[in-house]
Amino acid sequence: MKLLGDFFTILSSNVSDEMLTVFGVLNAKHIVYKAHFPGHPVTPGVIQLKLVHELLENHLDKKLALKELIQSKFIRVIDPTIIPNLTLEIKIGLTRPMVVKAVGKFEDETLFRMHARFEAKE
Numbered sequence: 663m664k665l666l667g668d669f670f671t672i673l674s675s676n677v678s679d680e681m682l683t684v685f686g687v688l689n690a691k692h693i694v695y696k697a698h699f700p701g702h703p704v705t706p707g708v709i710q711l712k713l714v715h716e717l718l719e720n721h722l723d724k725k726l727a728l729k730e731l732i733q734s735k736f737i738r739v740i741d742p743t744i745i746p747n748l749t750l751e752i753k754i755g756l757t758r759p760m761v762v763k764a765v766g767k768f769e770d771e772t773l774f775r776m777h778a779r780f781e782a783k784e
Contacts, residue, residue, distance in 0.1 A: 704741060734776045738768075762779070
């Protein structure tokens, strides 16, 4: 399932050095929320991680494989009716495999963190 454009719509983005910052809106009517959970939508952690993955692929214009999830921390439940938009700050390392550190935020509050290694798919 592709998330960009349906689950998450990018409103703006900025690239500086090795940092990608993306601001976008969550689609509270997406099918994911019908199952997780009816009447009380919660953005699954795996969807948050996949969103970072897709943003990286989109930015770098290449397919990536997640090689290692070093650490992830889900700090606050993301209910799209309460938290309608996200800012994702993604620091992209220049090493191979590529080391990525990402933070998902709502306003000034950190919602989740991710530290992972990605490699280009052949």
